[in-house]
């Protein structure tokens with residue numbers, strides 16, 4: 001195992017971990033979004049979807065643990081890289097020309113990542129906790145659709161949610177192409193296509209998630 | 223030749239020794255647009271010496287863009303604002319009368335400042351010594367084309383070999399990552415038959431030396447490619463990543 005830890009702690013190893021965990025999280029986001037879109041089908045469709053998940057609960061629990069580990073490794077490694085990279089560049093230039101030649105998304109992964117993390121804590125302590133443990137914050141019932149309407153009819157909660165998923169979009173816009181580059185799966189020929197797909201993916205995910213609280217704010221749900 | 227002299231205000235980083243706190247010092251110069259940045263500094267230094275002041279320390283050698291010795295951060299751009307141009311090849315005609323120009327050394331923890339605009343880039347030598355060569359004797363030069371190499375492959379290897387080891391990629395990177403340099407050095411051998419026997423060992427030893435020297439990790443922001451005076455492509459970093467991962471999984475010869 002010695003070689004594995006040494007390898008994963010090399011610069012490229014740490015990058016590889018970021019790309020691998022990031023890619024798995026990107027896959028998870030697609031599944032999560034598809035599930036959430038059942039909210040557009042109304043109460044029956046959404047509750048039906050969540051109840052299907054209840055049937056396979058043991059599997060869901062295992063996936064949740066794996067996801068948590070992936071998140072923790074991604075965050076731990078991301079913060080470590082950010083800290084080491086800061087130490088490698090202790091002094092700044094009088095004029096910062098980096099703004100002209102690099103993308104906003106790529107310069108702000110630690111900021112967008114940290115905000116996603118704060119949002120994640122909020123998200124788990126509301127939706128996850130109430131779906132799994134406490135039920136509706138007022139009635140205590142496990143009427144899932146009502147829990148969703150309870151939160152998304154609160155403008156402050158919805159706006160925080162929307163801002164967080166839009167920032168997630170920036171993280172993904174950089175992360176998608178970055179993962180390909182980190183894996184070494186990149187050629188001049190198709191790099192522009194990878195970047196384009198990454199931007200489309202980031203738009204679908206962030207606008208897809210953001211559309212739901214907007215829908216509830218506008219219609220109050222069905 | 224062309225035009226009037228330009229009046230330029232220079233803000234130059236002055237730092238006596240590695241542990242000193244440096245600061246910018248202002249100079250006013252009037253310079254021909256045909257002079258290069260380095261010739262302007264030569265003229266400034268002549269004047270400073272005449273006045274009995276300490277001249278500005280900077281490095282240069284070939285002054286034709288091939289040795290990689292020169293390297294100044296000019297208005298935030300390593301080697302200046304002109305793409306694919308080394309400092310020594312940058313002429314004052316690219317600036318306007320009345321411009322203020324900031325001249326700073328490359329900044330990176332792995333490149334300590336020696337004096338003024340000169341930094342210690344011996345970390346690059348250590349990376350090279352860790353595997354940037356072919357260790358068997360190739361004998362006399364063989365006849366051309368005895369080992370057939372496709373034109374596209376040869377071109378890509380030569381593009382990688384264009385790296386002059388100047389360190390601008392490190393200077394440009396917000397993480398002081400040296401991955402463009404190491405990617406180029408790894409690639410120039412990885413693409414050619416002569417580099418194959420040591421291909422996967424090389425990538426491991428060079429990456430290890432890079433990490434030990436205190437360079438940061440690439441976050442794929444690609445500032446390096448934009449600032450590199452030789453236009454080295456980030457696809458060389460992708461190749462290095464690919465070979466490194468392969469070396470660990472399928473092609474591993476040694477554990478490093």
Ligand code: HEM
Pocket residue numbers: 015018019020021022023025026029074075078079081082109110112113114116117171172174175176178179180182183439440441442
């Ligand atoms: C659903 C959530 C997330 C997804 C899908 C995701 C995805 C990604 C991807 C694909 C990358 C690019 C990997 C590479 O450079 O090859 C990345 C990088 C990064 N992520 Fe995340 N991430 C998520 C959450 C977070 C969180 C919560 C943090 C907390 C700090 C974070 C911090 C970072 C940092 C700092 C990087 C840059 C690492 C580097 O390039 O060195 N991410 N992320």
Ligand code: SF4
Pocket residue numbers: 384385386387388389390391392402403406449450451452453454
């Ligand atoms: S990759 Fe470009 S910037 Fe980096 S050392 Fe080589 S020539 Fe200089």
Ligand code: FES
Pocket residue numbers: 281282283284285286287288289290291292293308309310311
């Ligand atoms: S002095 Fe040789 S590259 Fe500029």
